[in-house]
Amino acid sequence: MKKTLTLLIIITVAFISCEKNEFDYHEELKDGFCIVANDKVVLDHNDIDYYDYSIHLIYMKNKKSFPSDINDYGTFAVFADKEEIYSGQLFPPVFTILPSEPTIFADSRYGDYIIPIEYMMNIVWDTLGNIMPDPRKDDRIVETLKKYNQFRAGLSCEIQSVQYLASNDVKIELILKNNDSFNYYYLDPNKMGINLFHYFTNGLVIRTFGSDYKKYNHKVEAISVEPWNSWNKDWLSIISGNESKTITIVYDDFENIPKGQYKATFEYPGLSFQVDKKDIVQDNGQIWLGELNMIKEITIE
Numbered sequence: 286m287k288k289t290l291t292l293l294i295i296i297t298v299a300f301i302s303c304e305k306n307e308f309d310y311h312e313e314l315k316d317g318f319c320i321v322a323n324d325k326v327v328l329d330h331n332d333i334d335y336y337d338y339s340i341h342l343i344y345m346k347n348k349k350s351f352p353s354d355i356n357d358y359g360t361f362a363v364f365a366d367k368e369e370i371y372s373g374q375l376f377p378p379v380f381t382i383l384p385s386e387p388t389i390f391a392d393s394r395y396g397d398y399i400i401p402i403e404y405m406m407n408i409v410w411d412t413l414g415n416i417m418p419d420p421r422k423d424d425r426i427v428e429t430l431k432k433y434n435q436f437r438a439g440l441s442c443e444i445q446s447v448q449y450l451a452s453n454d455v456k457i458e459l460i461l462k463n464n465d466s467f468n469y470y471y472l473d474p475n476k477m478g479i480n481l482f483h484y485f486t487n488g489l490v491i492r493t494f495g496s497d498y499k500k501y502n503h504k505v506e507a508i509s510v511e512p513w514n515s516w517n518k519d520w521l522s523i524i525s526g527n528e529s530k531t532i533t534i535v536y537d538d539f540e541n542i543p544k545g546q547y548k549a550t551f552e553y554p555g556l557s558f559q560v561d562k563k564d565i566v567q568d569n570g571q572i573w574l575g576e577l578n579m580i581k582e583i584t585i586e
Contacts, residue, residue: 311367317433318426319364320351322375322389327351327361328400330433338430339439339464340555340575341421343400344565352400355391363387363402363421365429371420373402387421395574398562414494414548414580438464440471440524440573442553444581445531447489455503455539457489457551459532459579466526468570472554473522474534480508481520482534485554486576489536491547491583501547503536516559523570542585553577 314321317330328351334344352375359375373387380390388403395401404419430436445458463469474482482488484507492500510516524530532553555575565572 314364314367316366317429318435319367320361320389321364322351322355322361323359330429330435333433333435335435335437336430337437337439337573337575338422338427339437339441339577341402341404342395342575343402345398345400348397349400352389352391353397355389361389363426365423365425366432368425370423370425373420394557396558396560396562399574414492416580439575440464440469440555440577442532442551442577442579444549444551444579447491447549447581447583449542449585450535452541453537453539455489455536457534457536457549459534459551459553460529461524461532461553462529463524463526468523468525469573470518470521470567470570471524471573472520472556474532476522477520478508479505479534481510482554483507484510485556486552488551489534489539490550491542491585492550493545493547501540501542504538504540505536514559516556518567521572544585547583547585549581549583551579553579 313326315326315329315331318328318333318336319326319330320328328343332345332347334346336343355375355377357377358380360372361375362372363370371387373389374384376384376388376390378390378392383405384403385405389400390403393399393401393403402421404421405417427436440461440463442459442461445460446456447458448456450456461471472482472485483503483505488503488505490500490502492498553576555573555577557574560572560574565574
């Protein structure tokens, strides 16, 4: 009887302890956008300046401490008004696998005032070239960010057309759109020149998907930035609030592609780690950081 009573006490204490551990971080949750990492609230709306929804970058009010303290793999969850929306993985500075779910890396390519939530390294199509659902996109997140004036729609971009002008000449037209009411500065390939622009992006790639996967590339030789962590305002142009712009890039030495059905992919680049927090806001707008991935079905005739 005594052993049975002792066992019941141990089980009860363990149960209460487990309940308390789970209850602790729920008690700490606040309204608005929150991140819980390894059962601890590491970020709430009081820490956030704003959230760029176009690329899922969290701009912090102060220098971030999370996730630089990640030393091992772990998990995190995103909450909107105390409701869990999705979960993902934490990755330490050195990792050996490519994550297939939303991920926060201890080391990112952005400055110490930004926490990016990445998803498939921002490539959101599967092995067949189909667009995958993005768990980071959820109206409940949008609404809770708007409640604290922390939502920024950012930029979007789509492939308008891909045309073969000659056997090796390919022209791509992109539609870049500013979804916010204020101005952004963006990397302009016409100002930078095609070679420097392709230091920041792989540019146009034309692919087949599935078991017969092949890809065809341009032959642009990228020019490196010197020094490697620098940037120049002369590379940037302004896209006004709610404005759309057509961006045209012509490749005069593209690989020959047989006739058929393909998918064109393009990554429109922005600056990242090069830009200090104090330089984000310029006289006539804000510098947009990040990269936008696009995919479009095309026919080569």
